[in-house]
Amino acid sequence: MADRLRHMLRDDDLSHDEQAEVLKLGLAFRQDRYLARPFEGPQAVAVIFDKPSTRTRSSFSVGVAELGGYPLVIDKDGSQLGRGEPVADTARVLTRMTSAIVWRTFGQDRVETMAAESTVPVVNALTDSFHPCQILADFLTLAQHRGGVDALPGMTIAYLGDAANNMSNSYLLGGAVAGMHVRVAGPNGFLPDPGIVEEASALAEQNGGSILVTTDPVQAVDQADCVFTDTWVSMGEEDQAATRSKPFWDYQVNASLMDKTKPDALFQHCLPAYRGKEVTADVIDGPRSVVWDEAENRLHAQKALLTWLVAQSTGRMDLIEGVCR
Numbered sequence: 001m002a003d004r005l006r007h008m009l010r011d012d013d014l015s016h017d018e019q020a021e022v023l024k025l026g027l028a029f030r031q032d033r034y035l036a037r038p039f040e041g042p043q044a045v046a047v048i049f050d051k052p053s054t055r056t057r058s059s060f061s062v063g064v065a066e067l068g069g070y071p072l073v074i075d076k077d078g079s080q081l082g083r084g085e086p087v088a089d090t091a092r093v094l095t096r097m098t099s100a101i102v103w104r105t106f107g108q109d110r111v112e113t114m115a116a117e118s119t120v121p122v123v124n125a126l127t128d129s130f131h132p133c134q135i136l137a138d139f140l141t142l143a144q145h146r147g148g149v150d151a152l153p154g155m156t157i158a159y160l161g162d163a164a165n166n167m168s169n170s171y172l173l174g175g176a177v178a179g180m181h182v183r184v185a186g187p188n189g190f191l192p193d194p195g196i197v198e199e200a201s202a203l204a205e206q207n208g209g210s211i212l213v214t215t216d217p218v219q220a221v222d223q224a225d226c227v228f229t230d231t232w233v234s235m236g237e238e239d240q241a242a243t244r245s246k247p248f249w250d251y252q253v254n255a256s257l258m259d260k261t262k263p264d265a266l267f268q269h270c271l272p273a274y275r276g277k278e279v280t281a282d283v284i285d286g287p288r289s290v291v292w293d294e295a296e297n298r299l300h301a302q303k304a305l306l307t308w309l310v311a312q313s314t315g316r317m318d319l320i321e322g323v324c325r
Contacts, residue, residue, distance in 0.1 A: 051105065
């Protein structure tokens with residue numbers, strides 16, 4: 001590996017220019033799914049799941065294969081991690097057998113420990129704190145529909161609902177890196193960690209964007225370019241659905257709220273979606289919705305990210321030359 005081993009553990013692990021490079025590479029993968037094959041061999045990529053998944057599992061498994069590699073998919077119940085083996089010990093084993101490690105888990109400290117012990121790139125495929133791969137797919141979708149990556153700086157995006165979750169954190173940091181005007185709206189008691197807001201605000205100022213945290217959904221979506229939301233009930237909280245939903249009804253994305261955005265504003269949802277709760281059917285199934293492009297773009301964005309990380313970490317810049325810039 002090169003002197004500078006790169007990981008993607010949270011959204012600000014990429015600089016403004018680096019994020020743009022990954023997104024431009026993602027657009028190129030949309031046009032040619034076999035543009036680069038950094039794992040030709042096939043080399044193995046460990047794809048570990050401590051949580052259930054549809055889009056993450058599918059996109060990383062297909063993506064690694066299309067990059068010429070072998071997706072070594074490991075479920076929690078089928079590994080010693082699920083029986084309490086130290087993360088560091090697992091990392092020391094996998095790093096000798098694989099060319100990258102992708103992990104969907106719980107605590108952010110787990111992926112950070114994995115990365116600290118790894119000699120290959122580690123990708124956060126979702127933790128309780130961040131979901132950086134989803135944000136890359138979401139911004140790739142904006143670039144797809146709005147004329148390219150260079151159109152992203154200066155855009156206004158709004159995220160509504162549970163603003164204290166991993167998606168909110170990632171929109172704040174990822175949007176700040178992109179130079180966007182990021183607005184996050186949720187009820188009192190469900191607002192983002194002040195430390196994340198402070199970090200995002202500093203990044204936004206550096207990159208020409210801004211951060212707004214509010215309890216007013218109308219203020220958040222006013223003349224926005226895109227509205228995002230997420231389920232109000234996270235995995236493991238299904239038995240609390242009725243009580244968990246109560247604070248969020250004012251933040252439902254419906255036609256009335258979308259009317260406050262720009263006339264050509266888009267709607268995105270990371271899925272799974274619950275129609276009639278966080279979003280109405282006429283919005284998610286309507287003409288402004290790009291959720292299916294967004295879901296597909298998980299594949300292209302993650303292939304771009306893995307390719308970029310391998311190029312940076314191994315010095316194989318031929319993988320991305322002429323594409324990212």
